[in-house]
Amino acid sequence: MVPATSTPAEPAGAAPARAEAADVVGLGRRRAAAFVAPALVLVLVFLVFPALWTLYLGVTDYRLTGLAATRPHFVGVRNYTDVLADGRFHDSLWLTLQFVGGSAVLGQTVLGFAVAWVMRERPAAVRRTVEALVLLAWILPGSVVAFLWLALLDRDGGTLNTLLGTPGTAWLLDHPMASIIVFNIWRGTAFSMMLYTAALGNVPPSHLETAKLAGASTWQTLRDAVLPKIRGHVLTSLLLVSLWTFNDFTPYLITAGGPENRSEVLSVYVYRTALGEGRLGFGAAISLVMLLVNLAIATAYLRALRRRRA
């Protein structure tokens, strides 16, 4: 199975004199194309092709096992209508919105900014300790942090229950969404913290000084002196953390979508339907929805970036 686009088209036949002018080291276009080819082939086969193939898979009844595994049939847009009519899909979409909105847009951004803001005026030792801890949560392997949270929230003798004196509280069963949202705030705040620390460094101290002398409250200072300076950063970072959170698979390691699908965000939903239940055509239709969401976020990100540079 080789996709149609296995080798890059070689740009031949250009006027040699002009090629020479743009090529001081004498690589030549032919050789340059050969240098680019391995990387391009890998990207085309393992990145671009799967995305295009999704379009085809989504209109078949491809299954993991059985007759449809060997001979998939064309089913038209049925998978798409099925997905769009599936109550579980609607629930999942709503949960994903909560997950992204609650943990990335609100949680990580607000906490990350707050930490960056408060740390400006703390002693260096405090600042370094806080930053190190927040960063550590970010760089530890996903499997490890997921288990740490399983241990923290464990029903029988988890640290949180011991601490709060609430033995037997099953956080992951009673509040699965809240659990993965708080977990993801903990996991990803580092990025926002670092970004806003850098952005706040670009706010002229004189502006803050002026605000202070004018007797502005913290809130007024933030609104009038700080926000106008960092607005571009806020928008781009919001879009980036949304993209990452939307594509995060770690919730699977903590709640696996349960109980009763009550924490089944899209990343978990697609895994469970496509590979858990073997409905690959149906799963591919969900995949396409996710790819489109990613496309929308990424396009918005690039536009915001360009506007910031302009």
Add this chain to the structure above:
Amino acid sequence: MRAAGMTAAAVRAALRRIAATTFVSLVLAFFALPMLWLASAPFDADPRINVSLPSFTLANFRVLMDDPYALRSLRNSAVLAAGTAAVVVVSAALAAYALSRVRLPGRDVLLYLLLLLSSIITGTAAMVPIFLLATQLHLVDSHLGVVLVLSGGLLPTAIFLLKDFTDATPASYEEAARVFGASPLQTLRHVVVPVIRPGLAMVGIWTVAQVWGDFLMPFLLLRDPDKAPASVIMYTFYTEGGQPDLALIGAFSLLYSVPVVAMYLLVSRRYGFRFHGGIKR
């Protein structure tokens, strides 16, 4: 009037300091609390699910050494990370060099497009076609399959980062090498690579960090527990009673985490660069 104003200001400053201190304490507690287990359980003679002051022992690491899967999975992680890093660094360096030195038609659009695609086509969104593609190419249950799939996703960013490095180095050395009759590959190896070595190291370390922590692709593409990397094998550590084997998981988590932390420290010390947008994921 004036004195009252000053007292009010002093009170407000004091309140503000108290609020800030409270906030800092809460942040510290929030971020430290889940990690305490990672610090205590690996050295606890009788590790439980909650954090307790350990009765110190190193026996858990002995358990880890004796487990048939634990060390093998770390080796598998290393194989996947090193393999992907090799593929990514070599092919990205070749591509970045050519794209930097020769004006191929549509070069900038191509780079831009690839970068965009790599952020859209994530492993999560594309897990169905990736799984099927690996099945069709007989790459399921092979380390090579995981390496190739991960490389495809990481290459656009790697090329972009390395092109920055090559763009920043003048081509005059390469011109000199050419005058003395060096072939382009020789020039690349003996002239360009030494100059952009920091860039190559950075991309290599970045790739290793990405692959070392990745769960989804090996989980999706590897069936045989003998081939599973550390991220996946952790979730198979259960006792005969069906309970998580806490002694093993604790020690293993620590051992598995140390390389990432070490890499981060090394990178931030040596290159002084901080992980920022796009560098981590």
